[in-house]
Amino acid sequence: MAEFPSKVSTRTSSPAQGAGASASALRPDLGFVRSSFGVLMLLQLVLGLLVWALIADTPYHLYPAYGWVMFVAVFLWLVTIIFFIIYLFQLHMKLYMVPWPLVFMIFNVTATVLYITAFITCSAAVNQTSLKGSRQYNQHSAASFFACLVMIAYGVSTFFSFQAWRGVGSNAATSQMAGGYA
DSSP, X not given: OOOOOSOOOOOOOXXXXXXXXXXXXXXXXXXXXXXXXXXXXXXXXXXXXHHHHHHHTSOGGGOHHHHHHHHXXXXXXXXXXXXXXXXXXXXXXXXTTSOHHHXXXXXXXXXXXXXXXXXXXXXXXXXXXXXXXXXXXXXXXXXXXXHHHXXXXXXXXXXXXXXXXXXXXXXHHHHHHTTTOO
């Protein structure tokens, strides 16, 4: 039987030591900002901000329809910011147990449906709540226009996120490593 060597170098480490180095190095992924998902999210953020800022500058609290539009616009704007940060700093790679393509697709479908209702509500309430040609009328009309654009942007994101979820054009390994965005 072979003898055990007298000098054996062993090295131990704990998971906490390795995690500290990677957690502190949050670097933005500029490739995401240049991707179709990144550009669409930035577009959704800018247009969504315009929708709720235009309505917030009017006495929207007097009209229940605009309360719904404000809820949809502000809520989806905040959730889109959260998703943007998650993808920008590649936090979805650290939380690998979450099915991000499916979560992102469900969010985009929900956002599209909610913005369809917000767009219809906002457009239907324009003539009833303000005089044609007034500042308030112009702001509500512009908010309706931008709500339509945001609705389209979320619809396009729904299409792309559905393709990412289905894995169209890639295999499971490349879509998981690429973070699910094109």
